[in-house]
Amino acid sequence: MNKVQENISKSDVKQLFADDVVVVTPVKAVKEGKKVKKEGHVVFIFMDMLTQQPVAKIAMSKTTAESLRNIMVKVMAKLDKDLKSSEMPKPEPIKTDSTRYIE
Numbered sequence: 001m002n003k004v005q006e007n008i009s010k011s012d013v014k015q016l017f018a019d020d021v022v023v024v025t026p027v028k029a030v031k032e033g034k035k036v037k038k039e040g041h042v043v044f045i046f047m048d049m050l051t052q053q054p055v056a057k058i059a060m061s062k063t064t065a066e067s068l069r070n071i072m073v074k075v076m077a078k079l080d081k082d083l084k085s086s087e088m089p090k091p092e093p094i095k096t097d098s099t100r101y102i103e
Helices: 002-010 062-086
Strands: 020-024 027-030 037-046 053-063
Touching: 037 062, 053 062
Parallel strands: none
Antiparallel strands: 020 037, 027 037, 037 053
């Protein structure tokens, strides 16, 4: 995990502000005889509504989107708790919810 934090801090990726998001779930289907083979992705398009412009477009697999959902539930619960608290916030390490491609 420390390597991830180090790589993020050294990164040239600029932080962008988005105040809205569009989510698209394209599904590709191919008929193979009597069977239909499908695959799909989740695409997030983050928008700056002041300029009405997209600031980022991120496509991910269903597995990665499920990991994102799981970590967002945890992060939002903690954020709600922190916002209600009268204590000063403490910096925390960056959390990831790893996806496993091979089991």
